Every structure is written in structure tokens, then in C-alpha cells.
Amino acid sequence: MSVSEQARSGMVLLKSELLERAGGTAHAFSARIGGVSEGAYFSLNLGYRRGDDPARVRENFRRFCAAAGARFENLVCSAQVHGDTVRIVRAEDIGWDYETPPPKAADAMITDAKGVVLAVFSADCIPILLYDPVRGVVGAVHAGWRGTALGIAEKTVLAMRETFGCNPADLLAAVGPGISRCCFETGDDVPAAMVSALGDEADPFLIREGGKWRVDLKGLNACFLRRTGIPAERVEASELCTACRPDLFWSHRRLGEERGSQAAVIALTTGT
Ligand SMILES: [Zn+2]
Known part of the structure; x- marks a missing residue:
């Protein structure tokens, strides 16, 4: 994954090389640089319920989406609850005021509607973007440790298969x-939840240190994704x-609650 700085705005974006190479989507993971928020939210806060001025959050989203190549008017967000609900998003779901909580709760969204911009929020939790270049379907996932243990990454891929006929072998993650x-x-508690979900497959991602554990949430989510049939190299x-x-x-x-939030966005830009 590459980190790039936009010369004009000074914004820092992260893009997946796999998704960039495939073409057909606009996507990015945000960093905290290049926005208009101040204080604890300095500067690219994309979190709507952190206490920041909604007009600034809106401007931050406008800048971030522009840098990602996506239309911020087409943004769709969900209220994230550390669950395992996968929401199927349609074109009519777009439209949000950046102030009130999004009306639907879900930690993952999928869509085949061109131009719809799926966004998930995080500030330590793991954001995951999915793309099926064959069927023309995208997904966005928010996976904290609870969502990871619930297998939300795997459930999102299975929902893409069931809803849109995606073959996991075609997906990029x-x-x-x-x-x-x-x-x-x-x-x-965290390792126990992972072992309960994955059995021995969780072992490489759980390191015991004294009476504590160090847990690799990114590795665990990648493991859940590979279990669906997505090849490791994808x-x-x-x-x-x-x-x-x-x-x-x-x-x-x-930082606790005194902070802003990152976001990850993905949209289909071309039909298939
Ligand atoms: Zn660290």
C-alpha cells in the first residue's frame, strides 16, 4: 500500500496498489493531514460524532473525496456498532448531512451501484475495502476486534457472493x-474470541507476552478473507x-475520545 501526498492540497492519502492496478474504482484510506478542522480534530477529521463542527467535517469529506476521485455528494455511511451486519446499498441511499447519525446500523456495506461512495470510519479499528472487477461490486468493512472475531470480513465476501453472484477468487481486498x-x-478475551472463530488458524496472529497478548488484527482479517477463497496474492x-x-x-x-477519525472510501467508477 502506498502513501502519497497531493502536491496541491498537502493531503496525505493511502491507496491500494492492487486496486489501483485493477482500475474501475475510486478509493482511498485517509490520514489526518490536509483538512480544515482544529484542535483535537486537526486537521482532516472525518468523524461526524466527535464534537467537531459539521461544516468542517463536510469540507474535509469534500476534499478527501476529491483527492480520492469520488463524488462526496454520493457518500453513504452507516452507524458502526461493532456488529456483523452487512448492508446492501442502493443508489437511493445517498444523501447525508454530516451531523446526524446515519439512519442505518451496519459495520459493512456492499453495492453494485456505480458512483455510490461507501465510507467506513476508524481510529485503530481495521478498515477493509473490497472490489470485484468481474461483477462490478465494491464493499467497505469496519473491523474492530469484536467485528473481526464475528468474521465480518468473511461475512461481507459471502454477502457479495449471495447478493451479486461474486466469485471470491475474482475479488481484490x-x-x-x-x-x-x-x-x-x-x-x-480477545485471543479466546479469535480461537473460537478460527481455531488453529488464529495461532500465527496471537503472541503471548508475559500475562498479556499481542494480537494482529490485520493478519486475522486477511485470514478470514482468504478462507472465503480470495487468493493470498489478491x-x-x-x-x-x-x-x-x-x-x-x-x-x-x-487518545481516547479526544480525537478525530479516519475514513476509507470506495466507489465504482466504470461499469463492467
Ligand atoms: Zn504500533
Whole structure:
């Protein structure tokens, strides 16, 4: 995954090389640079319920979507609840005021509607973007540890198959920046949930250190994606840790509630 700085706006964007090469989508993972918010939200806060001025959040989204090549008027968000609901988004779902919570709760969205911009929020949780270049379908997933253990990444791919006839072998997946093993220290509850979901397959992503664990959420999500039949070489993961890089990202673990949010967006730009 590459980090690029837009010369004109100074905005920093992360893009998946796999998705870029495939063409047919506009997509990006945001960093905290290049927006108009101030204080704890400085500067590209894309979180609508963090206490930031909605007009600034809206302007930040406008800039971010423009840099990603997507239409911010076509944004669709869901209220994220750390569950495993996958929402099927249609063209009529677009339209949101950046102020009130989005009307529907879901931690993943999928669509085959061209131009609709799916957005998920994160600040340590793992954002995942999915693309089927054969059927012309995109997906966006928010996976914290609870969603990861619920298999939301896998359930999203299965929903793409059931709803739109996608073959997982055709899919491309980009696992974005989030808290990495270096900083995600947990008690026994998180590893137990992963082992309950994945059995032995979870072992490489759970490291015991003293009485604590270090958990690799990106690796676990990539594992869930591969289980659906997506070939390993079609799954890309960012190395960047949101907790290690305060220059680039907000981290919930580091900052608590006094912070902004990153977002990841994806839209279909061409028909198939
Ligand atoms: Zn770290």
C-alpha cells in the first residue's frame, strides 16, 4: 500500500496498489493531514460524532473525496456498532448531512451501484475495502476486534457472493492502516474470541507476552478473507500502525475520545 501526498492540497492519502492496478474504482484510506478542522480534530477529521463542527467535517469529506476521485455528494455511511451486519446499498441511499447519525446500523456495506461512495470510519479499528472487477461490486468493512472475531470480513465476501453472484477468487481486498501487533495488547478475551472463530488458524496472529497478548488484527482479517477463497496474492495489507504514527493518524487507544477519525472510501467508477 502506498502513501502519497497531493502536491496541491498537502493531503496525505493511502491507496491500494492492487486496486489501483485493477482500475474501475475510486478509493482511498485517509490520514489526518490536509483538512480544515482544529484542535483535537486537526486537521482532516472525518468523524461526524466527535464534537467537531459539521461544516468542517463536510469540507474535509469534500476534499478527501476529491483527492480520492469520488463524488462526496454520493457518500453513504452507516452507524458502526461493532456488529456483523452487512448492508446492501442502493443508489437511493445517498444523501447525508454530516451531523446526524446515519439512519442505518451496519459495520459493512456492499453495492453494485456505480458512483455510490461507501465510507467506513476508524481510529485503530481495521478498515477493509473490497472490489470485484468481474461483477462490478465494491464493499467497505469496519473491523474492530469484536467485528473481526464475528468474521465480518468473511461475512461481507459471502454477502457479495449471495447478493451479486461474486466469485471470491475474482475479488481484490485492501486491509488499511489500523492498530498493529506492536501496540494492540490485550487480555485473554480477545485471543479466546479469535480461537473460537478460527481455531488453529488464529495461532500465527496471537503472541503471548508475559500475562498479556499481542494480537494482529490485520493478519486475522486477511485470514478470514482468504478462507472465503480470495487468493493470498489478491489480499494486500498496510504495514502502518495507527498507534505508532500520531503524525499520520488518530488512535483511539492513544487518545481516547479526544480525537478525530479516519475514513476509507470506495466507489465504482466504470461499469463492467
Ligand atoms: Zn504500533
